[in-house]
Amino acid sequence: MSEDSSSHRYRDRSIELVSIAGNLVDNAVDALLAHRPASPDGPRIEVDLRERAGLTELRVSDNGPGVPPELRRWIFTDGASTKQHRDGRPRGLGLALVAGLVSDRGGTVMVDGREGGGAVFTVRMPPAVPVGDRGAP
Template structure:
């Protein structure tokens, strides 16, 4: 991925502002998730995702997606231990991938009987955390599977005409720094599957998990 991920070109000040916007949105959804966890039974999430920060973010994103007509669920085989050493990274990665999937579904609503949906799967394989975000939206054509990780790679615009497309670029940047990877493929039956491998040790042997 390090050889193929394009260099981002947005001016530093503008990009820092946009990064903070993404971070605030994920933080707000995490806070919403904490409030929901305090008031309702979200055992389907907390039984599978033991880390409270990641679980809260998933609950908050689920509420947000539901309000927009999209069903978000955590796969039955998912398992993530508590007090995960990469919880902050997982919140950033999952938050941006889920937001991207919601945008894709709202821009191209599937005709499937069960409506638009997103499924998140997490598992730990030795020192690597693997996560997948799958949706039943329009998918990503093969010729665009590198392009979508370029900053600004979106046909949508904010109300103030600011470029979108930063979220996937942030995911690619973070994973490059952590020695991880992100790929996108096609879901059988239509849709996209984003797969992330996040190692517990950053390049150079630093930051090794206990």
């Protein structure tokens, strides 16, 4: 996580954020293992989580091969995968899960190229109800 990341007031959203971040980081690790970057810094994954203008924003970036522009929408569909199918396990579930969770909460997820090579996944979700701000039933 970046040094100034935060999501301190939204405990109910923490499970969603862990699932979303976990899938994005897992994909970044897979990309870096399959295509080692020719970078003096070696493989690199950065995670940034913060509240911005009332939105929860999560960014996961890596210095791997990136995602070609023509695949940037497709990778979020169920079953979409650029990975080899091994040991009979289904592929293409993680980013579809991310897209579904984010969409269900009224948010967006997108992927862009990273300056210097790689990918940047950005998730933006509207505010959750802060813990302690709920009205009595």
